[in-house]
Amino acid sequence: MSQTSSGSVLLVDGMALLFRGFYATSSGGYIMRTNSGTPINAVYGFLKYMLDAIQTFKPSHVVCCWDMGSKTFRTEKFEAYKANRGEAPEELIPQFDLVKEVTASFNIPNVGVFGYEADDCIGTLARSYSSQTKVQILTGDHDMLQLVDENTEVIIMKKGHSNYMVYTLETLMEEKSLTPPQIIDLKGLTGDTADNYPGVKGIGEKTATKLLVEYQTIDGILENLAALPKGVRAKIEAELDMLHLSRDLATIRLDAPVACALEDCEWAMERDKVISKFEELEFKGLMRLIG
Template identity: 60%
Template sequence: MTTSNKETLLLVDGMALMFRAFYASAASGYIRRTKAGLPTNAIYGFMRYFWDAVEKFSPSHVACCWDLGSKTFRTEQFAAYKGNRSEAPDDLIPQFAVILEVMDSLGIPNISAQGYEADDCIGTLASIYCQDMDVLVLTGDHDMLQLVNDCTSVIIMKKGHGNYMVYTPDSLMEEKQLLPRQIIDVKALMGDPSDNYPGVRGIGEKTAVKLVQEYHDVEGILANLEALSKGVRTKIETDLDMLHLSRQLATIKCDVELACQIDECRLELNHALIASKFEELEMKSICAWMGVAVV
């Protein structure tokens, strides 16, 4: 992780935390609810993940980024993008609106942009603020590793609470022998089943990584097609258009128009507001973790 005298901005992948929190608790078959019947298991789990990261990494500023819907510029480029995903569970859907209210009560901006994903909002904010601050990205999505640089670290949440892998350029190279931008080229070749784009059919992660390590990027691979085995060359030539499209789909946009002033992101808790919100949600225990007095 970056170490300096700069202030630190934590960018939270809200969608990743919500889905992780929901499924981690729903797996037991028990869904936490208020007396009125509102499901709150994802909100409760989200706060556990989120506040643990705040305590561990001590950011001075926080923003939380969200997807707005299924239609984005990527679905315009490739209609099947994320087309394999099922609808969110019924018990999760009402919790999305409530977690936005919870973030509001914490004074944390909820950031999104029509036609873009949370990843693009995170990439844009990281790009804007990392010149003057250390930026940390909290997510479970390895696609975000393309954002790693000297002032942006990506915190990948691993199984269990408080278990993280923090990626810097050095740790990324040590673990994967890849530069951050090469993450995009690997995805272009192998595709992404979770996002439902194929890359080059027949090329898996192992071959994709090997090709990128040897030839640096897609351009380097295409310039050296004659040096490749006939099987690999034929696969690439057959799916050349999809290779280029998959690369576009895999690339996080870092120039989205966003309204987010850094002063609005400073983490300054209004204890009365927080206590009121968590009392309404019947989650006073969260106030205890946060050191917020319940009146």
């Protein structure tokens, strides 16, 4: 493990935290607003999650990555990709820009690029940082497990406050019996209902994992089709094109056109700047979190 820095960089999946924050704070139907009527509940929830993770994992550097609209290279390859998702709730829409202003008030870079998803930005930055320092990815999205390596951990937020599962190569193997590249092939076989691509109809996670443990990769499975149970073989043969397409859609790109120098994302909060933003948004309850 070649490291030139003893710190760590926390890559935050901004949308995952923002949506989680929105639904966690609006489940009773009440939406927090400023006196002028601006909805702020999602930003409030986002900050609680982000600041708790920073306090828990104590990174030396922090970057926040965002989706930039729904049109990406994946929707060009497969029109139905994420087409099952409705419009964002009306109260959430003004908070998309607001949350970036708040993040910027902490001197945290906001990173995103049109045509790619936040996942691709996170994957690309993780790859570029991991030779210099330890990388931790904060998300709720299990797709990110494909990014785990010797120097990169994926922190999955679980239900409840301060409840995290930290995936390393060891814990991933213990829990799922799979390596990070096999997570991609797993998605190729099973598809992803959240992202609306089907994989191979009729193959669930249990069968897919068993096949991958035995044959290592989708290519290995295809080379051994004759050895598979007749039913499984028939399902795969009927869906070969979709299998390859689903694997491609599941692959997080590590070469997105994004860059953010490590020295530009040092965690260096200027308290006065943050307080001024918090006062503007009437975040009295969050003041104690910034010390």
